[in-house]
Amino acid sequence: MTLRVAFLVFDGVRTLDVSGPVKVFHQAAQFGCPYEPVLASARGGTVTTSSGMALGATVAAADVGPVDTVVIAGGDRLAEAPPGGGAELLSAASVLAGRAARVASVCSGAFVLAALGLLEGRRATTHWRHAQTLARGFPLVRVEPDALHIRDGRYFTSAGISAGIDLALALVEDDHGSDLARRVARELVVFMQRPGGQSQFSTALATPPARNGLLRTLTAAVLADPAADHSLSAMAASASVSTRHLTRLFRSELHTTPARWVERVRVDHAQRLVLDGLSVTAAAHHSGFGSDETLRRAFARHLGTTPTDYRRRFGTARGPVP
Template sequence: MTERPVLVVLFDGVQSLDVTGPVEVFSGAGYAAGDPAAYPLHTASLDGKPVRTTSGLTLTPDGALADAPRPHTLLVPGGEGADHPDPGVIDWLRENAPRAERLFSVCTGALLLAEAGLLDGRRATTHWAACDGFARAYPRVTVDPDPIFIRDGGVATSAGVTAGIDLALALVEEDHGRDIALTVARHLVVFLRRPGNQAQFSAQLSAQTARREPLREVQRWIAEHPDGDLSVPALAARARLSPRHFARAFRAETGVTPGRYTERVRLEHARRLLEETADGVEEISRAAGYGTPEAMRRAFVRALGIPAAEYRLRFRPPAR
């Protein structure tokens, strides 16, 4: 079996789950594939000394970055230490990271890659709370705050903490197939696997709550009636506003158009039914307001890159 060495960069202020989550995935994948050495793991700090994580845990690396073996996959975690990185770490990344076949950051580890110039001209993501500052600080990077991870050639960036597990599972599936990745996901009691372009937040969290009560009531009604008439005229009548005034006010107060908000709510409702019930696709398409399975299939492909039927196969837990 092909070995794919993984090197994890450690530094003071690293987020422990950014390290241990993906490491557990790669380690578990080796055992699931019948070859514990499928992903030889090596950790390294700049000087080889132990580092203290943001939670207070101390991690002892295998050695110094200068002595680390050349990796197939280079993992750069995030954490508070990424906000003010050691220049030595940045210099090492700038010189050595391009030699890895895959470059993989978790959370604000993307800031280290950007500081080293490794994300120039690429799409990238990071934890939602850091995206605005990320975009301002690194204008050569196209920052997308929505997806949980983004693949751009051999460079992959992921959102906060658990998104690193999703990305690691995606890489394992790419290397060894869905069955091995599914075995690891089941062992870790996580779904295999959230698509990279799945939003970091639910529809209700990703949009702001309207200030005015009529618009807040419309938001609640949409969430409770995804199969209802959610056209702008119908929603405007519920808010006792003209369609034009309603559309303007809704976008101004929530940050999204009524149509975009409705799309997110319906998609989220359909996903939940596919994951948690045994209802048929046709029944779910009606309950989520799509009307037909084909309309729901198109919506899933457009938003998540996979049809609804495949989404159910991937993300509904196996029957016990």
């Protein structure tokens, strides 16, 4: 049975958000599990991507008909005001989503689903650069900025750009099992599950300064010296507030707990130290983890790999040295 997958595109859509997943479905079809990709847009006709390339002969959303899966591609305009790309695009997405058994988004496509209320009370992710904007604009969505892709019910969301390939592999696995998904990944020379686990680029050092002055001072101190004592009690004492109040501040502004935010900063710092050539023991000491084992557990939790394997894979763009 051929499975129809509609991609909602628009002026300013990122090319790879569409072409990457389409290639995954095309390769699955080459292996005997056919998919029918359909390019849909609000009005039909030609749309222009963010790179200036034209996607021709798109079908108006109202004319697409039944589909098995809808994929909302990403583009910067979706994260800007009005979120979701405006009423016309939201209407097209609503029509398509209402006809599909499964609804997915790539990168900022999550803003469309959130604006339609489809992600309320659900876990979701997007590109790390847009995660805080999504969380602030849609507080009922449980945004997880570190994930490459997340499934919650019939909704799939994924991180930025190339993560659309990871998402498509997950959809193929959902339809036809892990053997086919692994075969497609091998053919495309990509990872079935990326080394570094399911974590995308860290947001801890990329988030804007906190608006609250007290929190801004505390986070600046952590970033300046990750190895210092930044336990919840120590930070609360330094700021002359209760641990409960400090926890509320972190949840309100950074959408996480103090301990998790500090650990994420320390992992970021340890990543750089490992890539700079420090031993695992030295990286653990200088990033505040204290022991090799604590550092390894943190890497496993956030990156899904070990410090040694991380250095081997990412220490050079030339790949591992024999």
